[in-house]
Amino acid sequence: MQNSKWWEEAIIYQIYPRSFKDSNNDGIGDLKGIIQKLDYVKNLGVNTLWLNPFISSNQIDNGYDVTDYNTVDPLFGFEEDFDEFVKEAKKRDFKLIYDLPLNHTSMNHKWFREALKGRDNPYRNYYIWQDSLEGGIYPNNWTAAFGGPAWSKELNGDQYFMHIFKKEMPEVNWSHEPLRKEMANIINYWIEKGIDGFRLDAFIYLDVDKHFPDQSESETAQNVIEYGKDLRGYLSELNSNINKIKKNIYLIGEATSADAEKTAYYTDEQILDKVISLQHFTDKDEYKTDKLPFDNQHVSLDLTQFKKVQKQFQDKLSAKGGPVLFWNNHDRPRAP
Numbered sequence: 001m002q003n004s005k006w007w008e009e010a011i012i013y014q015i016y017p018r019s020f021k022d023s024n025n026d027g028i029g030d031l032k033g034i035i036q037k038l039d040y041v042k043n044l045g046v047n048t049l050w051l052n053p054f055i056s057s058n059q060i061d062n063g064y065d066v067t068d069y070n071t072v073d074p075l076f077g078f079e080e081d082f083d084e085f086v087k088e089a090k091k092r093d094f095k096l097i098y099d100l101p102l103n104h105t106s107m108n109h110k111w112f113r114e115a116l117k118g119r120d121n122p123y124r125n126y127y128i129w130q131d132s133l134e135g136g137i138y139p140n141n142w143t144a145a146f147g148g149p150a151w152s153k154e155l156n157g158d159q160y161f162m163h164i165f166k167k168e169m170p171e172v173n174w175s176h177e178p179l180r181k182e183m184a185n186i187i188n189y190w191i192e193k194g195i196d197g198f199r200l201d202a203f204i205y206l207d208v209d210k211h212f213p214d215q216s217e218s219e220t221a222q223n224v225i226e227y228g229k230d231l232r233g234y235l236s237e238l239n240s241n242i243n244k245i246k247k248n249i250y251l252i253g254e255a256t257s258a259d260a261e262k263t264a265y266y267t268d269e270q271i272l273d274k275v276i277s278l279q280h281f282t283d284k285d286e287y288k289t290d291k292l293p294f295d296n297q298h299v300s301l302d303l304t305q306f307k308k309v310q311k312q313f314q315d316k317l318s319a320k321g322g323p324v325l326f327w328n329n330h331d332r333p334r335a336p
Helices: 031-036 038-042 079-091 110-115 177-192 221-225 231-245 260-266 303-320
Strands: 012-015 048-051 055-057 066-072 095-101 151-153 160-162 197-201 250-254 274-276
Touching (some): 031 079, 066 079, 066 177, 095 177, 177 231, 260 303
Parallel strands (some): 012 048, 197 250
Antiparallel strands (some): 055 066, 151 160
């Protein structure tokens, strides 16, 4: 499309860099390998490429634990390789989507290393810290998605930092305006590098309830903090900042637990252009969860129920360009 919504015509091909194409026989896919396969992908009828994280990371969580948002991980190549990739992709009229983990960083990110220097450090408020309860070990009973408490104590201090995934991935503090400005600057950097859209990883957890209410026995921290009251405001601000930089930048958010109504609520031209949910694959209520579907992901598909749920998404989103249709991704396996 030549108008404002090119993504309504997008046929997106996801590329997981590590396993896609290895150009130098080191056993790891890389940017040069992706360049080598661009003609192959183009011949599939694809017009948009979504790359899973290729930026600097400790690779604790497949690249989603970022150590530097603005540099290419040497595992996959170097900045000149990325620039060459963009050049070759644009020659073939591909749109490019950058996978942005904006809910957390790595413990080895410079922001967190600075935050550990003490409560007076300007980067301290880039993350979420709490004292332990009187007579208690942790600030509350929250558990992380991958097991264990959602809090870890700093080594040289007396506070706990929050992490809803792995302890090596501390939660960033979106209520802190300087953090939000940093994220906008990161997006600006990649737009200038040639990126056309951003997948906002785990965006539903950006607004943390600072009252820190205890979770129930059946919950994790994710259940408690998802879809916070200020979430739309944070996304609207980010959307507005992006539009000041460049128009027609595609924002697609990942909301693993969003039903059709929630998906429609966050699909708004001033919030997000599209929302990815895993719930349209759910065929039984007891399998609905906001966790990545590890134990449930091989459940036999009930085609009748699948059609019913698909219709719910289509009906709710018909006035907003329809839902994002996909069969599998890095969080959901191919057919067993």
